Structure formats: C-alpha cells, structure tokens
Amino acid sequence: MKSPMKILIYSAKDFEIPFLEKANKNVYQIKYIPERLTSKTAMMALGFDVISIFSADDGTSKTLELLKEFGIKHITLRSAGYDNIHLKTAKKLGIKVANTPDYSPNAIAEHAIALLLALNRKLMISNQQFLNYNFSLSNLIGFDLYNKTVGIIGTGRIGKIIATILVGFGCKVIATDTNEDSCFAKKNNIQYVSLEDLCQKSDVIMLSVPLNSTTNYMINTALIKLMKREVYIINIARGAIVKTLDLIEALKWDRIAAYAADVYEYEHNLFFYNHSNDKPDDSLLQQLIDLPNVLMTPHQAFATTEALTNIAETTFYNIDCWQQNKVSKNELFYN
Template identity: 75%
Template sequence: MKILIYSTKDFEIPFLEKANSDVYHIKYISERLTSKTAILALGFDAISIFSADDASSKVLELLYDFGVKYITLRSAGYDNIHIKTAKKLGIKVAHTPEYSPNAIAEHAVALLLALNRKLIISQQQVTHYNFSLSNLVGFDLHNKTVGVIGTGRIGKVIAKIMNGFGCKIIAHDINEDQGFTKQYDIEYLTLSDLCKQSDIIMLSVPLNSETHYMIDADLILLMKRDVYIINIARGAVVNTSEIVEALKWNRIAAYGSDVYEYEDNVFFYDRSETKPNDKLLLQLIDLPNVLITPHQAFATKEALTNIAETTFYNITCWQQNKTPANELTIELVR
C-alpha cells in the first residue's frame, strides 16, 4: 500500500517513521490537501491528512477519481472532511480520537495560568529590567467557578485538573455523564446558566452545526465582566469578531485560544516574512488580554507517538481487510 501524507510537519516525521518501521511506502509533503493539491494523490492507495486539510465533497470526488481508497486523519476532530460524501464514494475514513487528552487539557490550563498570572507581560518587562508588579496582579484559582463546555475525553481531564486547584466545576454537554459528576462533584447546567455563573469558561466541544459560533454576543452579555474564556476546541466555536469587541469594551476580561477560525494556511507555518492580511487576527494579537498559540496543544512527544501509531494501525487494519476501531465510515462501507 502506497501512502501520501499531506501537511507533514518536520517534527512529525521521526514519529511517523518509527511507527511505520519501513512497512509501507510513504511520501511526505508539506502541502495542504485542497482541490488543487488533490492531484498529488494520484497513484496512492491511502492518504493521511491533518486538521487544516480540506476534505470537502469536491476534494473527495477528486481523490476518488485519482484512486484513493483510504483516508486516515492525524487528528481527533473531523469537521474538515465530508463523511457522508466519503461513505457514498466508498472511501474509508478513520481518525485518531484518543491521541492525548492530557496534552490538550494541560495546554488549556497553561493558557489560563499564563493569562491570569500575566506571564507574558512579566517576561517582556523583565527583559527590559522592569521588575514592577503594578501590571502583574492575578487571582487565586482556588474557589473559582469553572464552566467546562464539552465533557468528552478532553473536557473530563480539564475538570479533573481544575478540581485539583480547588475550583467548583460546572458543565454543559448534550450527553451528561452522571458517574463523572459524582466523582468530582460536578453540576450540569444549561449553557446560559453556565455562562452566568462561571469565572472561567473552558471550551472543549467538537465543531459542528450545533456548536458553530456557540459563544456569541448574546451569550457574552450573560457572562461576568471578569470572566476568562479558554478555547482549545475549534476557532469557529466562538464568533471571533464579537469576542474582539467584548475584549475591547471590557465586557470579558481575557481570551486564551490555541485555535482561530481562519487559521488555514496561517497556523503551522512561519509567516514572519509574509504576514497574513488578516485584520481580525491582528486585532487579537495586539490585545493585551489575549493569548493565542498556533494550534500547538497536541505537540507533545506522547501525543505525536500516539498519533503516528494510530495512523498506521488504521492503515494496517485496512490492509488486512479489517475495520479499525476508529473508522468513521463503517455504516455504509461494510
């Protein structure tokens, strides 16, 4: 089986090489999958894509014409691939659902701590020998109310960590895990009630039609003015322009995010010489109460190992005419 890996990052290759162990013929390319680069998959049986790749219906139809039979995602989320079209075309698709919830959750907490304790401002001051504390006052996390929106694998780890800080945890999810609530004394609330009560809001939901722009101006009006919002879900879970306006007018205190709704062709690349023409991103970066990281939450050795191993687990299952546990197109393909 010949495999083309799109959107390859240099730091991924050693992990992928180790997981492959010279079993399959692999070609690595840095290009994103788009309608223009789909032709590069000609002659390959399988491709691997990442979260920024475009596997829309149009692209999938091109891949089908080029002979691609299998797609394995090096990500848990799969909002970038049109699963229904893949099913109709008979292209089997699998993802990497459990590569490391700890990596993502820990990064969410890192964003919160860095914002709250003004670590970026502090470091900038110290490099100029300014040791004043006037701009560096934060707050104790102990006894604060943390609202976790989305209590899947990542949301559960976030709740566990924040419970360890002595926070009160409230949550919102379409699927309530009652066993989990008892273990950590968590209360499930409506989305509006969670927004009203939370000192800190953590977003860890998948992006779909229900969660697109879940956090908008109307919900922001319900929140406390000193609320901190941390987004390690997907960029379009929040209405970014309305978040920016709320920050400008001190309607919310701070925003930390590892994702951005227009991150395609920006995040994962060095754009220092060719800065993106994105006024909204520029506004976010320039705000003093915002911390943006370039979708790096998954970038730990453990997570990269799991991603690589799951990638080749999926491929090996298909090679052996078996169904991987992570297959997303199982219903119509069997």
C-alpha cells in the same frame, strides 16, 4: 514479490516525520509533502492508495470527488477532529475514513490549564518586562483559582481531564454537555447546568467541544451578554466555536476580561507554517494579536512526545486495518 502499498502524507511537518517513520517500521512506501490537501493539490495523490491528512486539510466534497478519480480508497486523519472532511460524500464515494481520537487528551487538557495560568498570572507580560529590567508588579495582578467557579462546555475525554485538574486546584466546577456523565460528576463533585446558567455563574469558561452545526459560533454576542464582565474564556476546541468578530468587540469594550486560545477561526493555511517573512493579510487575527488581554498559541496543544507517538502509531494501525480488510476501531461510520 508484491510492491509495498504507497501512502501520501499531506501537511507533513518536520517535527512529526520521525514519529511517523518509526511507526511505519519500513512496511509501507511513504511520501511526505508539506502541502495541504485542497482541490488544487488533490492531483498529487495520483498513484497512491491511501492518504493521511491533518486538521487543516480540506476534505470537502469537491476534493473528495477528485481523490476518488485519482484512485484514493482510504483516508486516515492525524487528528481527533474530523469537521474538515465531508463524511457523507466519502461514504457515497466508497472512501473509508478513520481518525485518531485518543492520541493524548492529557496533552490538550494540560495546555488548556497552561493557557489559563499564563493568562491569569500575566506571564507573557511579566517575562517581557523582566527582559527590559522592569520589575514593577503594577500590570501583573491576577487572582487565585481556588474557590473560583469554572464552567466547562463539553465533558468528553479532554473536558473530564480539565475538570479533574481544576478540582485539584480547589475550583468549583460546573459543566454543560448534551451527554451528561452523572457518575463522573458525582465522583468529582461537579454539577451539570444549562449553557445559560454556566455563562452567568462562571469566573472562567473552558471550551472543549467538537465543531459541528450545533456548536458553530456557540460563543457569540448573545451568550457573551450573559457572562460576567470579569470572565476569562479559554478555547482549546476549534476556532469557529467562537464568533471572532463578536469576541473582539467584547474584548475591546471590556464586556469580558480576557481570552486565551490554541485555535483560531481562520487558521487554515496559517497555523503550522512560518509566516514571519510574509505577514498574512488578516485583520481579525491582527486585532487579536494587538489586544493586551488575549493570549494565543498556534494549535500546539497536541505537541508532546507522547501525543505525537500515539498519533503516528494510530495512523498506521488504521492503515494496517484497511490493508488487511479489517474494520479499524477508529473508522468513522456515517448515519
């Protein structure tokens, strides 16, 4: 009898393992390790056929070459984004790669709205004051979202849901995207504008684009200068969409009003881990933490029961397809 295929799960988190176990249905032999995939931990994949990685794992050319030497033939990502893996190298090495694109755009979109509401209505400050029996409203003034102009940069699956929710709030929604969806825009009374126009007109800016060579450091000093001083920026995309140093300077000098994000430019090896007893030496992160007009969460937007179920099921769907020599609908093809 043929032994079950062996799969190594990198960056395995305690909260996701039960979902992965259920989705596996005892078909494959799984090993879960908390370590991130790097060039130093690639050797842990020796003896396995397939690995699964997360958004913080390192899929650079050097790491992929090592994985090839250790016998890895397939990589499935437990994330929609795949900017952390060098696809051209994977193709050259003959390593198949698939991602998890549709696990729950609603989870991400709803978290974006939660960040906006919490930031605008000063919920974190209010709760801290309340715990100290301070019931003053002096520091808790926000604004109505109704009738405000919200600019959405990126109208993919997540961006569209964000737009729909904001239309429900009575916001005027404008958007920019390299692939405009005119039918969606017409149905929801959304106007596509240039990036520059969006920055000039928006009271709130939502970032919902993938990280690539075009969007890397998209939000920088030059673009911030076009924005209203009262603007709120909400980032649920990737940390490096924003040039953190430029952002901090803008916040310090009141060039923009506030920033909320579920991502951070240098979050690798920080987010998803408890560093309360070994505080990281990261001056940029510390400055963001110290700023009163910043609200950060640790890449938790995807953390819903529905999303984790879909991620686990899609992970094993991708593996099943590879094992059966079928093309997964999530396989990442390369130019």
